[in-house]
Amino acid sequence: SQQGEEDPQALSIQEGENATMNCSYKTSINNLQWYRQNSGRGLVHLILIRSNEREKHSGRLRVTLDTSKKSSSLLITASRAADTASYFCATNTNAGKSTFGDGTTLTVKP
Amino acid sequence: SAVISQKPSRDICQRGTSLTIQCQVDSQVTMMFWYRQQPGQSLTLIATANQGSEATYESGFVIDKFPISRPNLTFSTLTVSNMSPEDSSIYLCSVDGGGTETQYFGPGTRLLVL
Numbered sequence: 001s002q003q004g005e006e007d008p009q010a011l012s013i014q015e016g017e018n019a020t021m022n023c024s025y026k027t028s029i030n031n032l033q034w035y036r037q038n039s040g041r042g043l044v045h046l047i048l049i050r051s052n053e054r055e056k057h058s059g060r061l062r063v064t065l066d067t068s069k070k071s072s073s074l075l076i077t078a079s080r081a082a083d084t085a086s087y088f089c090a091t092n093t094n095a096g097k098s099t100f101g102d103g104t105t106l107t108v109k110p
Numbered sequence: 111s112a113v114i115s116q117k118p119s120r121d122i123c124q125r126g127t128s129l130t131i132q133c134q135v136d137s138q139v140t141m142m143f144w145y146r147q148q149p150g151q152s153l154t155l156i157a158t159a160n161q162g163s164e165a166t167y168e169s170g171f172v173i174d175k176f177p178i179s180r181p182n183l184t185f186s187t188l189t190v191s192n193m194s195p196e197d198s199s200i201y202l203c204s205v206d207g208g209g210t211e212t213q214y215f216g217p218g219t220r221l222l223v224l
Contacts, residue, residue, distance in 0.1 A: 031211055042114075042202060042217040043153075050211075088152060090213075097143065098213055100153040 006089060006101040014109050019076040021104040023089035024069075030092050032065055034074050037086045037103075046074075046087075081110045112137050112205050114216035122222045123193055130189045131219045133203035138183035140206065143213070144176070147200040156201075159186050193223045 006023045013019055023032070031050045035043040049056045049065045049072065056063045062075040076083055086105045090098035113136040123129050133142065141160055145153040156176055157165040165178040179187045190197050200218045207214060 033212060035215075043204075043215040045212050045214065048212055092211065097155065097158060099155070102152045 006087075006104050008104060009102070010105045010107070012107040012109065013079055015079060015081055017079055017108075019079050019083070019106055019108070021074045021087055021089075021106070023072045023074070023101050025072075025089075025091045025101070026070065027091075027093060029067075032063075032072050033090045033092065033098065034061075034063060034072075035088045035090060035100075037088065039085075043088065076106075079106075079108045081108050084108045112139060112207070112214040114203060114205060114214060116201075116203060116216040116219050118219060119217065120220040120222075122224065125194050125223055127193055128189055128191045129193065129221060130187050131201055131203075133186045133188070133216055135184045135205055140183070142180065142186045143204045143206075144178065144186075144188045145202045145204065147202065147218070149198070153202065156188070190221065193221075195223045197221065198223045 011019055029051055031048055033048045034046040036046055037043050047058045047061055047063050049063050051067055060077045065072045072089055084107050086103045088103045089101040092098050115134045117132045121129055143158055144156040146156055147153045155168050156171045157167045157178055159165045159178050159180040161180050161183050175191050177189045198221055200220050202215050202218045204213045204215045
């Protein structure tokens with residue numbers, strides 16, 4: 001079974017609003033990563049947060065990690081239509097191999 | 111970051127046939143991974159391919175169904191054998207980021223089996 005579970009499964013917002021996606025996992029991790037996938041194409045790596053970090057920023061992205069709750073969140077601020085995509089969290093417990101969550105499909109309406 | 115290409119980008123195949131997917135990386139990498147993404151679902155790891163050794167398959171995937179080659183540090187192939195409609199998926203290869211703790215993904219091969 002997948003390591004990560006994400007919610008919501010689908011999220012629809014207006015341009016300019018913030019989008020928050022959550023990810024939960026089951027075992028101890030080395031790091032957690034977020035990826036974006038546009039229309040069933042290849043994945044694009046967005047951000048990595050290590051198990052000893054609690055928060056990380058990259059542009060309009062903010063990721064938090066709570067290892068005590070085994071959960072992470074991805075916040076996209078001031079969303080744009082181009083942010084429409086599926087977002088996946090992935091946990092890494094062994095070198096190089098990632099286990100993916102179920103994903104959140106984000107739709108940003110112009 | 112690594113630049114990864116896959117061939118073919120998509121294909122439509124008849125059941126019972128086999129398809130070989132190629133993955134080319136623009137730099138030498140130790141570990142390459144093959145994932146399957148069934149329609150509307152997340153990615154599932156099929157196997158890890160290291161150069162010079164046999165691929166390591168995840169639970170539920172076997173070599174007879176998904177033979178993998180890794181002849182050098184920049185190339186790998188995945189064959190989907192004796193295909194059935196249930197094999198219709200996107201197949202993605204990825205590589206480890208060489209110490210960056212990230213993975214880089216190819217654009218995927220979209221397979222439809224009729």
